[in-house]
Each structure stands twice: as structure tokens, then as C-alpha cells.
Amino acid sequence: MGRWRTTGSALLRVIVVWVVSTLTMMLLAGILPDFKLTSDNGDSITRVALTAAWGAGAFGLLGALVWPLVVRAFLLVPALVLGLLVFFLNGSLLLIALRLIPTGRGAAEPETAVIVAAVMSAVASATSTALAVRDDDAYRRRLSRLADRRRRRRGEGPVPRPPGIVFLQLDGVGEHVLRDAVDAGLMPTVATWLKGTHRLTPWRTDWSSQTGASQLGILHGSTFDVPAFRWYEKESGEVMVSNRPASAVELQRRAVARTGDGGLLTLDGASRGNLFSGGADQVALVLTVAARRGRRNRSRAGYFAYFCDPANAVRTAGSFVAEVGREIAQSTRARIRKETPRIKRGGLYPFIRAFATVVERDVVVAAVMGDMLAGRTAVYADLVAYDEVAHHSGPRGRDTDQVLRRLDRSIALIAGAAQHAPRGYRIVLLSDHGQSPGETFEGAYGLTLKDLVRAGCGLPVPRRARRTRSGAEARYAVRVALHRPVEDGEEARPGPGSEPVVLASGNLGLISFPDAEGRMTREQIDRRHPALLPTLASHPGIGFLLVRSQEHGAVVIGRGGAEVPLAQLTDGKGPLKGFGRGAADAVRRTDTFPHTADIMVNSMYDPATGQVHAFEEQIGSHGGLGGEQSHPFLLSPLDLTEPVPDGGELVGAEQVHHVLRRWLREGQGPQVPVGAEALAGVENSPSTGRPEGPFPVGGLTRQDKTS
Template identity: 65%
Template sequence: MRVLAVWAVVTAAIAVLAGVLPDFRIQSPDGDSPTRIAMTAGVAAASFGLLSALVWPLIVRALLLVPALVLGVLVFFLNGAVLLLALRLVPQDRGTISAESAVVIAAVLSAASSAANAWLSVYDMEAYRRRLARLAGRRRKHRRVPEPDAEGHVAPGTVFLQLDGLGHDILESAIEGRHLPTVQKLLTGGTHRLVPWRTDWSSQTGASQLAILHGSNDDVPAFRWYDKDTGRLMVCNRPTNAAELERRHDGRPGLLAHDGASRGNLFSGGAEQNALVLSVSGRPGRRSRSGYFAYFSDPANATRTFLAFVAEVLREIGQGLRRRVRDERPRVPRGGIYPFVRAFATVVERDVVVAAVMGDMLVGRTAVYADLVAYDEVAHHSGVRSPETLQVLRRLDKAVELITGAAQYAPRPYRFVLLSDHGQSQGETFTGRFGLSLDDLVRTGCGLEISRKGRNRAERAERGAEARAAARVALRRPEGEPPERPAGDPVVLASGNLGLVSFPDVPHRTTYEELQERFPKLLATLTGHPGIGFVLVRSEERGPLVIGGSGQHELTTGVVEGDDPLAPFGPGAAEAVLRTDSFPHVADVMVNSAYDPRTGEVHAFEEQIGSHGGLGGAQGRPFLLHPVELPLPPGGLVGAEAVHQVLKGWLEDARRPCARAETVPMNRQIPSAASGPALLPSPEFSASSLRDTD
């Protein structure tokens, strides 16, 4: 009945378009009766639908080498060609149309079909079950489901959903404000528990996700740093650098090494199945693009996502303009390519990753780890609690709703773990607050001339969060290299409110004594600035030394002279800084911005009003939301490596035969996937988008 209803909607759309468009005709030149016109429109609708179902997947597979975002645009022209072919099947040559109109009409018909189908199936649980069953049955031979025990129990699979950049306190506030009804249902239902954990000093996705997926983030001092051994700039969101970091830390099995899938991440976690994974795309001869075919093989998906993409671009332009008109502060530039990067993160990548995760569940994979970067990208430019970011959170909640709802149709039970890799701290940028950049301040302390034209060139060349790198990979744009700097100039880089200063002409880590001899004013200039909280340097006599405006802290001995510069940053700050000091590639001078404990504000050295990467505020307090039956160690979780050990332990326990008694019978719905219409797909998504992504 739903197929007939959708057919009727598309037939009506063809009839209406033929009546209003002068170059689109579905009747003879002499005219036809309304009945004849309706029959012709019905034949055209059926032909278009049939050709789309049969021909479209072949077209997309043939064009899989085309960059994904280009394919999204090409969809319209290919869809128009399918419509032209469909009209050739209308009897007695009653279907004629110009090529230009075919593109527009085909898009309208695909959108009408998708909207009608989604609306009709929202509360049809039986239809939803049949659709998911068909999708799962297509790859039945690839299912990875263990045999049930004597009592009919099967070890559960685990889905880890990373809500990138969402801090624990922001999550709690959003739940209280009823912006996350699906997450709220997990907590109020008593099936899940919400706890915070503490990041390392480098509170950013590169360090956190590398440790969560591979068990170690040793020698990752920041999101970007200068490698003196190779003379290269290392950046976590560059595909080749991500591949190199993963290679350096692949000595132990990754979190996903046992029948796992990695979706939308910086790193693979040792998974055999990868889609939209940056480190995989950085390996020679490898691409991480399978998820795009799985999603765009449906023309309705491609049309819907493209229209949503355009709407998001326009929404961002309007929101940015409104903030400028109202002179809202803090504010950062939101022009250029940013509206398109935001739309990619909040629409394209979200839809593709959600479809990939559901495909993994339908074939029964043991472990899936997926990163949804939408909140992180928008919060950088709009703020951590702005209406724009809350709107993004509501959409992410719908994605969680769709994924958890699919569990009841999977061939094995699933447990759902939601987590973040870091939070974000808000505040006006360093440049906006003080009128100069960190690079300016360093060059002033070194007695060097400030070049406004070339200022911070290396940092600007690599600026951007995870979504920018993912979009660059989707477009198959080359990484490029940062511009060369004059010999002897310091390399000043930013990672949120964490700054790194390196001197390339010194082959080893420059010591405190060498800095005082070579640049006697540098440390005083930095620590005396109101926007700087503290700096870390290595002293030949006193070891790692944290210096603030009115005091010093020797990390090895714990001796404090004057005011402790680490005191405002709370417990654990000294341990986090001391660990980073031990890294081989830590910068000569590590700089952390000032932090106001009363307001929670920091000052990013990048153009970000919501930032992360250093110490101070909510950025170092992400969350872990997990089923209550899964244990946590006493004393809380400190560092991303500790999170890896917990997640790995959960997966290993689920695989042990002795744990079968605690798993869920196959004829029962798992506690974390509540039943009812609330877990059916919203009109924003469609189960037709789901494909096995292998």
C-alpha cells in the first residue's frame, strides 16, 4: 500500500509539473482527457521508479572514483538522464521534455518520493522491520554471529558512538533542557550510567582517539607540532600524518581488531572494515570511500542529502550574518568555505556514518566505533551553548535514535556506549581579546620583526578541525605542504588554547638556560602577558619547569616558588603536564592560555570561540555513557589510555564463554534499545539509506 501511495504522489507531481512547465509535456499535441493524462503520468512515474531502482546503483558504482561531493552534484544530471530515458517508455511519444527541465523535475520527483515514503513509514513498525530484514539478508553470508549457548544466549556486540567535542557538563545541560530525548530515555530508564572522565593535557581528537582506539597516545603533544627529527609539521588531521601516527602505535591490537568496524574516525583501531577513516586514506594505494557508495547508490538519498546540504549552507550564512548584525561577542569569521565545511559535517558525514553503522549492526559485527563530528565543528564557530549548537545536538540525538532502534532487527543483541573524546571551553580568542597573535608575542620576545603579511602562516595553512580534513579527502584534494619559514625563525603553532614554540635551528630541545642566554626577554614576555596562564620549559638544573606570572612549579620535585601557576587548572594538572614533558617531540616552549575558573573561559590561539587542546575548563571533561551492567574501575578515568583499557575489557568480557549467562537471549530486546515509535526513523532519515558498506 505504501508503494502504491508513493507511486500516486509521484504521478501527481508529474501531472502538476507538466501543467506548469511549458517544455514538459505528457499528452498528445491535440490534447488528452484527464484520465488519459493521469494514465500517462502513472506510466512515466513507474518507469522512472523502475529505472532508478535498476540502473542507478550501476551508475554510482561506475562513478565511485568521482569525489564524493562532486558525485552529490552530478546526481542531479544523472537523475535527469534517467527521467529522459523513462519518458521514452511513455506510449505514443506523449512524454517530451527539455534536458534542462529534466534535471529539475527529476530532483523534485526524487524528493517527493523520499518525503512521501519517509512520512508513510514513520509509525509503520512492520514495514520498517521488513526493510531492515531485507537489507540484512543481502549480505547474510558475511554475518559474524557466534553460536548461541545451551540457553539460547548470544554474546552481544557493542556500538561506540563518539559525539565529538561534547563535554560532560554541556551534555547534562542539554538533557535537562530536553534537547536530547533519546539520550535522556537511556538514563531515566535506568539502563545506562553517565560519568565524566579527564583528558590528557592535549585535549583534542588526535590524542584522545588515538589512545582510545590504539591504547597509546605517547609522543602526541598537541593537534599539530614541529618534528625536529624530520623537519616536518605533524598535524593529526592530515591523512599521511594520521597514517604515520597509527603506524607508530600499532604494536598492540587495536580496540577494533576483533571483527570491528571503524566509521568516520581519524584512526582505524585495527579494524578490518573502514569507511571515511582518515588514516586509511593516508596509506599508499588505499582509500576509505566505501561508505559513500553505500549511501549515494540510492538516488533519493543523494537528492535528499544534497538539498539538506544546501539548506545547511544557507542556514549558516544567515546565522553568521545575524550574529554580525547584532554584534554578538565573542565572534570569529565564518565566511569563505566554512559554510560548506559545516554542511559537510552536519549533513553528509552524519548521514553516511549513520548508514554505515546500521549496516554493520545488520550483519552482526562484534564492535563498531563511529565518530559524529557535527557538534565539534559548529561549536568552534558558534559557541558551546549557542542555539546553533543545540540545534545540531537535537539532530545528533535523532541519529542515536535511529541507530539504537535498529538493534531490535540485528541478528545479535547490541550494547550502546556513547562517549566524547574531549569537551570544549568557550572564550574570546587570544587575538580578539588582546589584539595580537601568539606568533606576534613570541617574535616580540625574541626581538624579531612582526610580519603581518606572513604572520602565523604555517598555523593558518593547517587550521581546521576534523570535518575539514574529511571534506578534503572526500574532494580528493592534495594535502599540500605549509610554506617555508625564514631560517632561524621560531615555529609557533596553535592547538586550541595550547601553543607550541619550536626553534628549528636547534637540533635538540632548547633548555631554559639556553633560552635565557639567546632570548633573555622571551619567557618574561610570555609569562607577563595577561592572556598566558603558564609555560613549560626544560631546565638543565631543575628539570621540567612550569613558569607563571608570579610563580614557578618544579614538576619533578613538586617545589613551588610564589604562586603555583597550575593551581587555577585544578587537580591533576601537574601530572598531565609532567607526562607531556616526557614526550620526545614536545616543543621547546609549551604555552597554555590563561583560564578563569569563575567563568570557565580560555583564550584560543586559533580563530575559535569554542576550543580545546589544552588545560582549562570543560574541554578536559568529556563523558562516558554506558550500560549499567558494564563495570568501571574505582577512582574515575584519567587519560584516554585508561578509557581504552575499560572499553577493551568490556569487549573481551563479552567474548568470554563464561560471560554468556550475562548476555541477552536472542528473543529478547536488549535493554538499551527501547521499543516503540520513538525509535523509528524520523523523516530526516530513511531506512533506504542503509547498505552494508563492505
């Protein structure tokens, strides 16, 4: 009887969705002039209804049968383009469905078909979800069957009693930003957790305060020899870039070799939207996988499970277009109001932002919910939306406030899915770094760090850089150092050797001389380019330099040339005055890395305003020392042990890794409630207590795929 009841309930939902889709098609035919369901002579309402029923049924069948095949074929297309093709593909299916109407009465112009298909997909998804919300028993039975089916396919036994853990990384959200967002009412879900079920623990990054180092440390337990987001390796002559697939694979290989461990997620884990896999078998949108070959390992394969549902595809594509328009409107408003600091936000950036804040978010959230419904033990997912927007709009403001609201909604959706998972789940929120505001180095001084280094070496620089005060002072310093007058328009004769490689990682700069074997000493640099170090150290936009000396070992050079041996370096004094607690240890640790640059350059930092100067085009930056960029957070359930006992300090991503490992071993104790209390700020159904209506942010609806 239970099986017949379930079958009958499912059949009833199909019929209701069909009827609603038919009525929607009839309504659109009456509104849109280029969409017809009648003959030229007109038809009765009964004939129109039958025609609409045929068309709606054919469109629904094509969506269920043909759409997954079409999406799989288009996985060869870049993900950004795939999002733009969704409307076209859905409209094409509607045109085919109209041609399948036996009476031949259905017709639509191609552009109208796109609109009709989008509306019908959205209405069908909303109707199906609303019906399923009212049927608690059927939904729970369906989830249980899906979970049991997966376990049988994997040859697993019953679901273990201990709860699993979901680690959600809010990329770039610093501790202070999170607290301010909670206080301002932007994140009601997080606010509710802080009031009763979770604790907030700040932690400190290494000198390299960026995702490449932090996430490698969190997932694989090692940040050794990751001096920045990008750096030059002399033995290979290559630039390592953390978000380049080949570099990410090599970094993960080095970390595994150093620790002798596969990673945080090796035991029934899933990695979603990350740079590194963490040793997980289940991966989607993971950069290290993007470098592999083969159908199963293509990075775009992670999109299939989400976009195979046309309702998901249409919803995300619509949000994508809206986000592009939102970014154009926001950047236009900033230009009109002459807001400062401000950087250029044209070109492809609106589409890149929309991909990070919509497509990546929706796919990752859906994948995490699927992992929970599948009962996986550990899931680690990265939501990059805030970090992307903050780089271009600044860490605080209306632009980032909107992103934080949507992130909270995504957290609530994931918490809601935990109610229906075959095992309990603890949800841990964390970030990999924060962001510090400030005008770019080039915006403040008219030249880039590379221009300043070249000028200090006596190398040619662009005319615009020569005209700046900093450029002129550097050229004058070169003339004095070389004891050779140089007329206006003439370049100083540079020293011997190759040109320096200058790289930027937020407000951290790295200068390397490729022809010099190993790390150059201060004495060698002074012999080759006697004006370079004085030029850098005296510049108002630079806070301090790290170089190696033959006489004193590593030294830190501050303003005015003040030089302190690394062993004597202390927080809050000398070159590190104002940079905060732990700065000296962070610099000392980086000095031990084999690939630390010949000259490490940290920008100035103003403790009064919290501002730094990024050496790249970012008004919200991270990568070095100074301000909130070094202060991420860890938000954990109270029934997990404290991250650091006795009020200690959590320092470095490697320590965070060990804390997360410990929590994965803690299988006993009560489960964290992630039901009604966790869904604060989300309107719930009076009869079920679950989120009402369709999930608007990439969540799995009851008829969606869960794998």
C-alpha cells in the same frame, strides 16, 4: 506459502509506489509550467495518466539500475562536490526517462527536471517506507535473510548469543554540555537512558585535549608522544598534523608498535568516520584508510553504499543546501547583532559545516545501522557535527542547540535499528574532549602567538602587530635585553639561529627551534633570545610555560616569571592555580614525550567565566588545559560493569580504552533494552511501536541498502 506471500507483498509495494509516483508526476505537470505530459493539442486524463505511468516507471527503473553505476563513477569526485551534483544527476535521469515514453509526450526544462526528480524521489522513499512499517513480519524476514546471506558469504556460523556493542562518539560534547542539553530537553533519547538504563561517567583528558590524542588512545590504547593536535619533529623536519592522512597513518603505526596490539576493533569490528581504524576490517570515512591506494581502500568508497540509493542522495543533498543557508543566516544574524566573541565564517566554511553536519552524519549513521543489521560485534563511529559548529559559534547557544537536537535524533535512529538486528546491542555514548569558550588570542590582544614570539625574538613582525601594546612591550623587552637602543621603525638585531616554528592547537601553543638538536633548555633559549621567555610569561593572555632547565630539569613558568620545578608542581597553586585537578600530572606526563616542543605555551584560563584564549581562529576551542575542554563523558548501559570501581576517577584516553576492552569481553548478562524506551522523543507507530514514516536523518529505510 510464506515465500509466495512475501513475493506478493513486495510486488504490491512496488505497484503502490508506482501509482503514487504516477500521481505525483501528474500533479507536478499541472503545477510546473515547464513540465509537460501532454501533446500541444491536449490529451484526455487517461492518456495523461498512461504517459505519467510510463515516465514514473522508467524513472524508477533508471534509479534502481543506473544510479549506482553513476555514483560509483563519480566517487573520483571530491565528496563535497558529489553532494552538489546529486540534484543534477537525478534530474538527468528524469530527462532520460521522459525520452523513453513511447508517445514522446514527456518534456521538461533541465532546471525543472531537477525539481521534479527531487520531489518524486522523496515521495517514493516515503511511500515505500510507510508501507514497510506496516508489515512487521515481512521486514523481519528480510532483515534475517540479509544477515544470513552475509554470514554465509563470510563463512560464518550462526550469530553468537552475546550482544554486540556500538560506541558512538559525540565529538567535542563535554560532560557539562551534555547534562545541560538533557536538562533543557534538547536530547530526549539520552534523557530517557539516564533515567533508567545508562550511567554517566565523567573522565579527564591529558594536556592535549583533542581528537588526535583522545581517539588514538581510545582505539589503540596509547597517547604517548602526541603533545598536541599539530607539532614539529626536528629529526624529520616535518609538522605532524593529526587530521592529515599521512600523519594519522604514522601515529597509528607508532601506537600499534608501542602496545603490540592492533586496536579495539580487531575482532569483527567496524570503524566509521574516525581518524584511526582501531584495527577494524570494515572501515568507511576513516582517515588512515584515505592514505592508502587501491579501489577498496579509497576513502570515498564509504559514500557509495549510502549514495547508491537516489532517495538517500536527494534527501542528504537537500539537507546540505538547507544547512548552508542556515549557516549563512546564523552568521549574518551574529554580525547584525554584533555578538561577541565572533570570528569570520565566510568563504568555504558554510559548505564545510554542511558536510560535517549533514553528509558525514548521514553516511556514518547509515553505515552504523548497516553494521548492526549485519550483526558485527563492535562498531565505533564519530559524529563530528557539534565540534565543527562549536568552534565557530561557541560551545553554547542556539546554533549548537540545533546540532544537539539532531544528534539525539541520530542516536534514536541507531537505537531503533537495534530492534531488528540479528543480535542484541549495547549502545555506549562517549566524547573525546569538551570545548572551552573565549575570544581568540588575536581578537583580545591584536596579534597572534606567532607575532608575539617573533617580537620577543627581535624578528620582524607585521605592522599591525607592532602597533599593539603587546607588540610594543615585546620590542621594548628585546631592546632592554640586548642593551641596545632601537629607534622607531628599526628592528632589533635578532640572535643567531633559525626562526622559530610556532604552532597552535586550540589554546595550546608550541614553539620549536629547528636548528637546535633535541629539546632546547631554558639557558640555551635565554642566551639566544634573552627577552623571549620573559615576554611570554608576562603576557596577560598566557597562563604558563613548560621549558626544560639544565639546573632544575623541566620547569613551569607562570605569571610574572614565577618558576616551579616540575617535580614540585601541584594542582591549584602557583602557575597552575585555577586550572583544576590533575593539571600537574598532565603537564608532567607531556614532559616525558620525545617530541614535546622547546616551549609549551598554555593560554590564560579564567575559572569564573570558564574562558580561554585560542591561538587559532576558534571561539570554542580545545587542545590545552582550562575549563570544560578537559572534561568529556562516558555514557554506558547499567548491565556493563562500572567504568571505575568504588567511585574512582577515570583519567586519560588510555584508561578509557581499557574500560571499553573490558566491556567487549563481557558477553554475559541481560541485554540493554533499546526499543521503545530508547526511542523517547520519536513518534512511534501505534501498531508497531517503531519510528513512524521515513527516517529523515540518513537512516536506512526498509528499501535501502544495509551494507
